[in-house]
Amino acid sequence: MSAPGPRRGLVAAVVLVLFGCDGVLVGPAGQPLSGDPSVVTPGAVDPAAPGPAEASPWGTPSVGLCVDQPSGLTYVGFSGNALEADRENLEASADRARLKSYDSLDEIRNEFDYGATLGTTITNDALATFEAHPTYEVPETQGGPLMIFSAFRYGYLGCLKALRTTVPSTAFGRHVDFKSSPTLESARRQCQRFAVRYWKREADAEEVEACAAFAVTETAGEPTPDRQWALLCGVMAAAADNLTY
Amino acid sequence: MLKRLSLTHWRQIKTLALMRGAAPMARGLRWLTLGVLVALPSAAQTAADLARERCANRLTRSIQGQRPKAALLAEADPQANVEGLFDRVFVERFAAFVNGKFHDRYSNRPEENTPHARIVRVFNLDLPWKDVFIGQWVIGPNVATPTVPSDTAIGYFTDAGWMRRYAGNEEAGYRLSSAYRILQNTIGLKLTAATNNASGENDSVGRERPECRGCHWDGTFPLDKVARVLSRKQGSGSSMKFVPPTDGPQALLGKVITTERELLEALVHSDAFLFNSCRLAFEYLSGREETTCEAPVFDACMDTLRRTGSMRQALIAIARRPEYCR
Numbered sequence: 001m002s003a004p005g006p007r008r009g010l011v012a013a014v015v016l017v018l019f020g021c022d023g024v025l026v027g028p029a030g031q032p033l034s035g036d037p038s039v040v041t042p043g044a045v046d047p048a049a050p051g052p053a054e055a056s057p058w059g060t061p062s063v064g065l066c067v068d069q070p071s072g073l074t075y076v077g078f079s080g081n082a083l084e085a086d087r088e089n090l091e092a093s094a095d096r097a098r099l100k101s102y103d104s105l106d107e108i109r110n111e112f113d114y115g116a117t118l119g120t121t122i123t124n125d126a127l128a129t130f131e132a133h134p135t136y137e138v139p140e141t142q143g144g145p146l147m148i149f150s151a152f153r154y155g156y157l158g159c160l161k162a163l164r165t166t167v168p169s170t171a172f173g174r175h176v177d178f179k180s181s182p183t184l185e186s187a188r189r190q191c192q193r194f195a196v197r198y199w200k201r202e203a204d205a206e207e208v209e210a211c212a213a214f215a216v217t218e219t220a221g222e223p224t225p226d227r228q229w230a231l232l233c234g235v236m237a238a239a240a241d242n243l244t245y
Numbered sequence: 246m247l248k249r250l251s252l253t254h255w256r257q258i259k260t261l262a263l264m265r266g267a268a269p270m271a272r273g274l275r276w277l278t279l280g281v282l283v284a285l286p287s288a289a290q291t292a293a294d295l296a297r298e299r300c301a302n303r304l305t306r307s308i309q310g311q312r313p314k315a316a317l318l319a320e321a322d323p324q325a326n327v328e329g330l331f332d333r334v335f336v337e338r339f340a341a342f343v344n345g346k347f348h349d350r351y352s353n354r355p356e357e358n359t360p361h362a363r364i365v366r367v368f369n370l371d372l373p374w375k376d377v378f379i380g381q382w383v384i385g386p387n388v389a390t391p392t393v394p395s396d397t398a399i400g401y402f403t404d405a406g407w408m409r410r411y412a413g414n415e416e417a418g419y420r421l422s423s424a425y426r427i428l429q430n431t432i433g434l435k436l437t438a439a440t441n442n443a444s445g446e447n448d449s450v451g452r453e454r455p456e457c458r459g460c461h462w463d464g465t466f467p468l469d470k471v472a473r474v475l476s477r478k479q480g481s482g483s484s485m486k487f488v489p490p491t492d493g494p495q496a497l498l499g500k501v502i503t504t505e506r507e508l509l510e511a512l513v514h515s516d517a518f519l520f521n522s523c524r525l526a527f528e529y530l531s532g533r534e535e536t537t538c539e540a541p542v543f544d545a546c547m548d549t550l551r552r553t554g555s556m557r558q559a560l561i562a563i564a565r566r567p568e569y570c571r
Contacts, residue, residue, distance in 0.1 A: 072540020075516045075547070078432070078498050079465045083520045084543070090536035092568040098532040101310060136358040137345025138310070138338055140532055200299045202292070245299075245306045 064091045097244035099141040143243075151243055156234030163226040163233075181225045182232065187215035194233055199241035211236070297323060300570035307530050308564065309334045327564045331557050333369070339560075340364035342529050347430045348410075356406030359384065360430075363401050366391050373554035374522060375513045377401065378431055379506070399509050402427060408476075408487060416448050418478040418488075421461075424471035431512040433521035436460050436468075470495040475505050519550050526560050530569070542566045 066089050075083040163178055177186040191211035195203035203211065214235065219228035236242070298313075301323040305313040308330040317323050317330075344361035345351070352358060362384050363377045370391060372380065378400040382392040401407050402423070413422030428434040444451055452461040452469060461469045473492040480486055494503045502508050512518055523546040527535045535543040542563055549555075549562040563569060 066536060066538035069537050070541050072537075073544050073547070075520050077517045077520075078515065083517060084540065087535060087537045087540070090538065092536065092538040092542070093571045094536060094538075095533060096531065098307070100306060134341075134351065135353070136341055136361050137348075137351060138342040139345065196295065200302065201295050245302045 064094050065089055066091045097240065099143050099147075099244055101141050148238060148243070152234050152238035155237030156230050159233030159237065160226060160230035163230055178225060178229050181228055182212075182215035182219060184212050184216055187212035187232070190229070190232065191215065191236070194236035195241075198237050199239065201241070296570070297321070300324065303570060304330060304564060307532075308338075308560075310338050324565050324567075324570060328561060330564075331561065336365055336368040339368070339529060343525055346525060346528075347426070349426075352410070354406070356404075357410045359401040359404040359407050368557060371555070371557075374550065374556035374559075375518075375554065378513050378518075379509045399506050402505070402509065409485060412478045412485060412487075415472070415478075419449075419469065419472040420475050420478055421468050421472050423475055424468045427475075427509070427512070428466055428471065431509070431521065432515065432517035433524060434466055465498060467497070470497055471508065474502055474508050519547050522550055522556065523547050523559060526556065526563060530560065530563050539568060542568050 069089075072084065077083045175190070177190055180186075182190070188208050188211075191208050192203055195201065195207065195211075211232070215228070215232045219231045222228040222231060297320070298318060301313040301317045301320070304323055304327055305311055305317060308327075309332075311334065313323075317326075320326060340361045343364055344358055347360045348358075355362070360377065363380070366372065366384070367374060367376050367380075376382075380392075380400050381395055381398050383395045383398050383404070385391045385393050397403065408420075408423065411420065411422040411426045413420050415421050425434070425436060425438075429436075439457065444454060446452075446454070449469065451457065461467055473495050474490055474497070476487040476489055477491075478485060479488055490505075494501045496502075497508065498511050500511065502511060523543055524534055526546055527533075527539075527543065545562045545566060546559045550559040553559075
């Protein structure tokens, strides 16, 4: 009843929405997707360089074929057919990202102690956006623009609150970088920090540069440094690596 | 020494250690604030720590639908103690997941979702997985008596609510809907129903037309023949009742079958049943069916389910494999 799992393209979709719309995401062959064509992410692929045959337009394939197929067992059905014959030829780790449930928004809320200031509005909103599963089935969580926007909004508000707090235990508020607008150097540092915090992994060089470029160019319109950093932090919190597991 | 640290402290230290370019002085000050002195984790340890956190996330969110608890995050190897995640939270979630897979649409009525109740009892009482489908017991009246033995019960397929839900509308009372649902639930058979044939006849004669008989009369799983070993529906609504079959033995599944119990026993004691069960397990844990490269993981599930009869152990066999957290 629930749709089967594969959510290929989710990563690209989320990144596109959260990074790409303002023109800093490098699209196929290193071209900016939109916005100022002069904004090319450092470290991006040289547009003139020939790419590998059948490479993903995003540079890194989202799924990989099973090259060294293991010798699994055969199971015979009632009709004499091999039951395993319909398996997709993919590697073991392919196509594994699953969207978190509404609980992930609740997680962001808890992380930044939303409850004290915004009360239950966030939770109700999150429930409606992410759809808590009913009693008698557990459908796979489906993504959508509202969910992605909600995740970004809560991430942004949470980060802003954290940046403005004076409570020492809160995550981000005390770093010296946040006292001034992002520079490429400080943004690289914080992008890596946000990646570890939200994505549970270190960002690679290309991701750090894309993130830092976003911080410097796309948050410049914000009136204060804390809002600039909150925007970056919110984007990182709402990226695919945090919304999936 | 690390073991004496609270998880919060450890995570703060870990985050600090991961800050590329953070000034050593700042790190030192933060550590002093925490009131502890520990060795700075090496880069390799840090990467391993993050991998463990991702693994704990994947395990807990897949199995329980929740974020990982502090104790699991603190485990050196989250997969080593994965059994602890298969608790009552998991049971409710897994029962709802499988129940959803076994129906054609959602219903809020408990009596129409008896697979859910049976799965909960099978897990809570450590009964064999096949008992969901062929267990000779009915749902008990209360917590103290979760099941009541019954010689006539055949899993949830003889529960009144389920029988009514899938009684169908065949004119002579043959339960074609039940027949298909039994095959779909046990061995994962997928058929697409045609609403009509060229002559517009939906009765047993119409179903013998060439465009219908492939699913209704011929092949290994002929629905009309399956329905002829099931009880037949009489009446409708509140007056609906079921009477024993009268059509005699039927050629099904490559053998001759006379009763519903024989049918279910043949289905459940097959590779196809184990295969479909492991597909369910895989989809629950991974959100998709197994791939070619995951054949050894799937084989581990099949072997465990065959040996132990326990769906819990079959799930654990998948969740424990290195591939699962890779």
